[in-house]
Amino acid sequence: MVEQTKVGGRIGEVFWIFLALGLTSFGGPVAHLGYFRTAFVERRQWLTEQAYADLVALCQFLPGPASSQVGFALGLLRAGPWGAAMAWLAFTLPSAIILVLxxxxxxxxxxxxxxxxxxxxxxxxxxxxxxxxxxxxxNLCPDKTRAGIALAAVFAVILVSGPLGQVAAIVLGGVAGLVLCRDNATAPTSETLHFPVSRRAGVISLGLFALLLGLLPLLAGSAVWLTVMDAFYRAGALVFGGGHVVLPLLEAEVVQSGWVTSDEFLTGYGAAQAVPGPLFTFAAYLGALLPGLPSIVGAVLALVAIFIPGFLLLVGVLPFWNQCRQWGSAQALMRGANAAVVGILGAALYQPVWTNAIISPQAFAMALTGFLLLTLWKLPAWMVVVIVALGGVFIQP
Incomplete structure (x- = not known):
């Protein structure tokens, strides 16, 4: 009874801490990792500095939303599976509710x-x-080799439109990295991570991830909810390199399919920058607009589907990470895949982002202002969103 009370108290502790973070963590994934470090390494000392760095490295290594995966793992470390679930729910709920509204x-x-x-x-x-x-x-293309991989990814996405081109670019980037990026491998650290996940649970999670990735496309045409789940699950399973990379993947799924207009897509993406919490809650906004489903049902389904693959991969890899991270091949493969992701996002910057928004010299000047405020003045993203959104009143066509 004492142990159950202790675990229950830790679950509640995890929920309230992450709810506070979900309400105040502006600035995107990198900023989130800084908030987590302050909250859990410096203030509460749930884990050491080196263990936290290893955890961040693991979540950046895997597809999925890195900051949410780190939060999920911290909840798992503190209070087991229910702690992981509460960490995700509390961190995600505030921004998801705002975007659905x-x-x-x-x-x-x-x-x-x-x-x-x-x-x-x-x-x-x-x-x-x-x-x-x-x-x-x-960060991801600091040399000519990886810059070349990124450029090749741009051509792949342009020549083969839709999700197929993006998947092909990531796969080919990984293969190129495996061949060309071995010289960049870094020596692993000595400290190990220990989470309450057995090897059996890890294998089951990896199997479930692969099963859903292969099965959902086959079931997609049989029901609207399965089609939606397939689209958002696939997007979540292929996101390497951070939350912004989900933009071209989701655009290929929901705009090119005709579910959501390009204007609605970009409006929601802009609004997602002004709210705290993970950028993946943009899926809740899109889900609320999908035809054929009630708004709340679509939002919940899209939100859960886009997060599930990253969490399944994380749970699947945790029991094996200390061994796998020693392999130079794994590091080389991810370097190539991450470089390809830069190319995919660069292509998305032109189409649909630029072509749908920059239709006048005034719009270009306002976008350039926002870029400089982010890069030179180092203003937080939410503040830049507010400034440029208000500026839109004066430059609208």
Whole structure:
């Protein structure tokens, strides 16, 4: 009874700590990792600095939303599976609710001020994505080899449109990295991670991840909810390199299929920059707009589907990570895949982000202002969103 009370208390502790973070963690995945470090390494000492660095490395190594995966793992470490679930729920819920309400209200907003703000949100998406491409290129393509892989990925996405081109670019990037990027391998650290996940549970999680990835496309045409789950699950399973990379994957699934208009997509993406918590909650906004499902049902289904693959992979790899991270081949493969991701996001910066938002010199000037505010003045993303969205009132066509 004492042990159950202790575990129950830890679950509640995890929920309230992550709810506070979900309400205040502005700035995107990198900023989230900084908030987590302050909260759990410095303040509460749930794990050491080196263990936290290893955990971050693991989550950046895997597809999926890195900051949410780190939060999930911290909840798992502190209070077991229920702690992991509460960490995700509390960190995700605030921004998901805000974006669903925005999706339901955006359609009824009328008048020049409202339409100007919505246009400003599309323009600010240009600045946000350009900033993401710039930062990721500097970190993930620091040499000619990886820059070449990124450039090849741009051509792959242009020549083969839709999700197939993006998947092909990531796979070919990984293969190229395996061949060309072995010289960049770094020596692993000596400290190990210990989570309450057995090897059997890890194998089951990896098997379930692969089963859903292969089975959902076969079932997609039989029901609307299965089609939606397939689209968002596949997007979540192929996101390497951070939350912004989900933009081209989701655009291929929901805009090119005709579920959501390009204007609605970019408006929601701009709004997602102004709220705290994980960028993946953009899926809740899109789910609320999908035809054929009630708004709340679509939002919940899309939100759960896009997060599930990253968590299954994390649970699957945790029992084996200490051994796998010693392999230079794994590091080389991920270097190539991450470089390809930069190319995919660079292609998305042009289409659909730029072509749908920059339709006048004034819009270009406003997008450039947002980019400089992010890169030179180092303003937080939510503040830049507010500034450019208000500027949209004055530059709308």
């Amino acid at each position: 925005f999706a339901l209200g955006a359609a009824v907003l009328e008048g020049p001020i409202a339409s100007g703000i919505i246009y400003g949100l599309k323009v600010v998406a240009v600045a946000i994505v350009a900033h993401a491409v710039w930062g990721m290129a500097r």
